Amino acid sequence: MKFIDKIKEKLSGLVEALSRYPLTVAFLMAAVVINAMAIQQEVDYTRYLLTFLMGAFLGITLQGAWERFYDRTSVRIVAMALCLTLTLGYFLIVRQYTSISMEIGIRSSVAIFAVFIAFTWIPVIKSEIRYNQSFMATFKALFNALLFSGVLFIGITLIITAIDLLLFDVSDKAYLHSLNCVGMLFFPIYFLSLIPIYPGLSNKNRPPEKVINDRGKLVRSCQCPKFLEVLVSYIVIPLLAAYTIILIIYIVGNITGDFWSDNRLESMLVSFAIVVIFIYILASSLENKVAEWFLKIFPKVLVPIVLFQIVASVLQIQEVGLTHGRYYAILFGIFAAVSGLWMSFMPARNNGVIAALLIGFSLFSIMPPVDAFTISRGNQVNRLTNTLVENKMLENEQVNPNGSVSEEDKKIISDAVDYLAMMAYTKEISYLGENFDVYEDFYSTFGFYRYEDNQYRQNSIYLSLNQQSPIDISGYETFMVLNYYQKKEKWDPLIGNFESGGKTYRLSREKTAEQGGALVLVDETGQELMRIDMKAVFDHFTTSLSGNYQTSKDSMNADEASFTIENDQAAISLIATSLAIEKTEAGTINNGDFYVLITIK
Known part of the structure; x- marks a missing residue:
């Protein structure tokens, strides 16, 4: 009976979510339909999908505002109208673009993120509920919804696979459609069904017994599960403490050197700040010595670390300029520093200010003319x-x-x-x-080829010949193919023999003391007619004025790919079809494939 009652409770929660967030559910269903069309037709409907998602998030946030501050149905209708108006305005903005660029995608993501944070913050404005309680309820709902949705999708996937293997062929797109339905519809609706109704003026419209029931659900939703308390207090916080010590040791040891120019550290410090603030809000709901120690110590540690990060990021602007990524790193550093100061001197019950700051900084970053882009x-x-x-x-x-x-x-x-x-x-x-x-x-x-940084900052070079590029073979009488791999242990020295003017000639390669080896052209008596230093060939593609290749070029034409040498006895042209000049700390490794054109004078 308890199992059946539990199922009834879950189903009633889903039904209640449908009536509580009707506009959001409508937007989600529209998103599922448009996503299904995109999967089936393989057409880009991103602008419509983003519009529906924006409307869905606006819907839940405005519903939360109505529940907290209003009780009249007419105001709820106005809130829905406002949601539709804002969603339409967003669509008119993105509609003017032929495609969704990275800028539009990031702007939209930041806006949706800000709206979602507002969804968690609005219920605690001038309320007996603290932000860490609202955050805990949202976090638990999100985790449970992800868990149930993941299990549901795995089950559907297994069923589709069984049908495909045992009964009849099923389109591969069935998996994508399943993921679309579960991820775009079931997951958010189930998540919303777990969000409690917070104290607000809208409670006046509910029966007393319903209000009491909602209050019980709210208390349960805001409680920290024992498992999460143990995980945060005795695993996450000690690990974070160890990580912090490593960061501090590195910063102190490199404060006069690599710290200010190490790009890798920027993302590590930003991630550190995110985790500290996240754990701080979760730990605000815990009552044990480890959590108390964390709340007292870590905000004070966070501030100087993020200040160092801000200064390092600003200095990096002098080297590589300002990108939207560095803009967000600096802006988040400022947010983290302000939040750290607030957490250091104000009680945990006032941490709703952190959410308000995050919303403000997020909106600031997408509002022209001061936005990141x-x-x-x-x-x-x-x-x-x-x-x-x-x-x-x-x-x-x-x-x-x-x-x-x-x-x-x-x-x-x-x-x-x-x-x-x-x-x-x-x-x-x-x-x-x-x-x-x-x-x-x-x-x-x-007039030169572009740079592309790799993780080792050694600027390795990768080139290839455009297969559609015509090759002028006039003046040459012999064609060969050369595969050159510097580190190959065993290679056949002979590239090929050919005849010209009734005489036989041989082109071969030989290892030399110089890096790269050489190509040697000899006649039938063994007399050397020409010697080509392969290091000079690869250096040509690295440093010559006609091809300063400190980068990669996806397709060269035949002229760009050619290296020609001649004397009074012969002429040889090497046309690179593919080159890999790999620059590492141990040295340079040259590999390449060439067409070889030869003429005997």
Whole structure:
């Protein structure tokens, strides 16, 4: 009987969620339909999907505001109308774009995040409920909804697989449709069914017994489960303490050196701040010595660490300019520092201010003209323009290619153009043009190939020949293929024999003391006609003016891929079909495949 009662309770919770959040449910159903159309037709409906998700989040937040501050049905209708109006406004904004760029995606995600935080914060405004209690109830609901949804999806997947294997063929898209229904509809509705009704003026419209029942559900929802208390107090907090000690040791030991230029540390410090604030809010609901110690000590540790992170991020702007990612790192650092100060001197019951600050900073970051994207775009465009002007590469809104600029300026130009292209801003730059393609047009525009950082910052080089590029073979009489791999233990020295003018010639490779070895052309008597140093060949693709390749180029034409050498006895042209010049701390490893064109004079 208890099991049946439990099922009835869950079902009644789902039904109550449908009536409590009707507009949100309608938006979610629309999102499921549009996502199903996208899966079936393989058409991009992202703008519609984002619109429906925005409407769904606005719906739950405005419903929470009505429950907390109002009791009249007319006000609830006004709140729904406001939700529809804001959603329509959002759609009109994204509709003007032909595709959803990274900027639109991030702006939308930040806006949805801010609305969701408001959903957790509104119930505690001028309420007996503290923010850590609302956060705990939301966290538990989210965890339970994820667990149930995950189990449900796995079960559906197994059923579909069994039908496909045992009964009849099932389309692969069935799995995506299942994930769509579970993730886009069941998960959020079940999550909302677990959200308690908080104290508010809307309680006046409910029967007394219903209010009492809701109060009991609220108390249970805000309680921290024993499992979570043990996990946070005796596992997460000690691990976080150890991690903090490591960070402090590193910062102190490198305060005059690598700390200020180590890009890896920025993301680690931001992650550290996120975890500390998250655990602080959870620990505010706990009553044990470990939690008390954490609440007293960690906010005071957080402040100096994030201040160091802010300074390091600002210094990095001088090297690589300001991107939206660094903007958010700095802005979050400021938020974390302010929150840390608040947590250090104010009681935990007032931590709702943290949510309000987070909402404010989030909205600040997407509001022009101070938003992350307007500022980062202006910074990168100015950085690119100033560098071009300093090198006399920009005149009358026309870029003059110049492969002889300094390596530092090449790096600045490459980084700026890569970022602007990634964010789809290049079409707004008059001297690049609307159709500028960073992969196809970079070399012809600037006169050198773009940089691409790898994790070791050694700028390895990867090149390939455009298979559609015509190769001029006039003046040559023999064609061969060379596969050159520097680290290969065993290789056949003979590349090939050929005849010319009634005589036989041989092209072979030999290992030498010099890195790279050599290609040797001899006649039938063994006389050496030509020797090609392979290191010089690879160096040509690394440092020559016609191809300063400190990067990767996806497709070279035949002229760009050619290395030609001749003397009074022969001429050889090596045309690289693919090259890998791997620069590591141990040295450079050269590998490549070549077409070889030969003529005997």
